[in-house]
Amino acid sequence: MAGKQDLELYDVTIIGGGPAGLYSAFYSGMRDMKTKIIEYNPTLGGKILLYPEKIIWDVGGVPPISGEGLIRNLTEQAMVFEPTIVLNQQIMNLDRLSDGTLLLTSNTGEQHHTRTVILAMGHGIPKMRKLEIEGADRYEVTNLHYTVQELAIFRDKHIVISGGGDSAVDWANALQPLAASVTVVHRREEFGGHERNVLRMKESCHEILTSYELTGLHGSGASVEGVTIKHVETGETRTLELDALIVNHGLTTDLSPMLAWGLELGEYNMPIVDAARQTNIPGVFAAGDLIQYDGKLRLISGALVDGGTAVNSAKRYLDPEAHSQAYVSSHNQKFKEKNKELEQQPVAVK
Structure with missing residues (x-):
């Protein structure tokens, strides 16, 4: 030394x-x-x-x-x-x-x-906060994403975004014009992005599901084909089909x-x-x-x-x-x- x-x-x-x-x-x-x-x-x-x-x-x-x-x-x-x-x-x-x-x-x-x-x-x-659901890691090489590196790969896809911070809001707005649909799932009613961007997201995206959290992943092969979401207050569950899942639950x-x-x-x-x-x-x-x-x-x-x-x-x-x-x-x-x-x-x- x-x-x-x-x-x-x-x-x-x-x-x-x-x-x-x-x-x-x-x-x-x-x-x-x-x-x-x-x-x-x-x-x-x-x-x-x-x-x-x-x-x-x-x-x-x-x-x-x-x-x-x-x-x-x-x-x-x-x-x-x-x-x-x-x-x-x-x-x-x-x-x-x-x-x-x-x-x-x-x-x-x-x-x-x-x-x-x-x-x-x-x-x-x-470091991106990973999804704490059993088996999530096997989908990371296909269609489970923690960041958006290239917008074009999402063209004409049905996309579910889990998260409600700045980046989740910005990704929803960026992807909406080229995707088949964008659905945003957030465990709280309020979003963390800038007010104008949040309003734009709510007006343009296919569906905004608040007070829901992602609880299950479904796929018959190497890719995620659907997710289960659960209402944090009522316990109601829904299944959403998708082509790509983007998870933005913050950083460690x-x-x-x-x-x-x-x-x-x-x-x-x-x-x-x-x-x-x-x-x-x-x-x-x-x-x-x-x-x-x-x-x-x-x-x-x-x-x-x-x-x-x-x-x-x-x-x-x-x-x-x-x-x-x-x-x-x-x-x-x-x-x-x-x-x-x-x-x-x-x-x-x-």
Whole structure:
């Protein structure tokens, strides 16, 4: 294992490669800081990778875009200032060295030396919550889906969606125009999606069955052919025939290593931060879904603001005389040469 003297020292190390982490890396480059991103998954993107075809409407200045498209854009932007990218590692330990710098140790034993840290791990390592019905696993290779990777495979199919959160609502709306029918089953009366999307789903889908839960799967071969649902109050049961079943019962997440780092934690083990996105540990900042504070905007747009704010605070932590924030790109010296490169590119003919 490398000793501290063998490790390259970074100004800021970002733990997490989702939207908050990616934008933090870009903005850190604007602040002229040497930057590293460490991501648990084999690719950047965070939780959005679970919903690559989900259409995202609520990022400022961005027309409706797929999750895959948004991550592609955020990644391209993050790479502008060439941060170091480390994949397939989960940070297990955070230690303060005698010179005040920080040493991060991953599950592989690799260590990372940094002056500041930005925590951007979302709700933790996400895994889809599996259906707890005997025999469900044998259908996962055919027509039982926990995420929608490709809309086209559902064309002209009779689909049942079990779940009532954002993703279940969005999938129902995305699939309804191309499917033979979409039926949504949810164990509660209220849905967790944005109000307009929920209304659209209720108006367009074949059937919305609330206060029902999925209790049985039926199939004579390798595929699910039908499900039994049960009313949570009356006990009434129904059988629904289907061509494809989509289950969205939420995520399980893992933040357990972080719980031993000495962070002040609030509800759901979210680190508590101040207006500067500073945690109670000096030099450790946080951004995105991971944190809580008064007025927190739980949208991707809010995560991007968190990232920029955390970077500004890290810069001032390292250099108290530094400007409180980067100059806007139109007046920022770092973009002058990049603007010249753009101007020299050939104009596409329409």
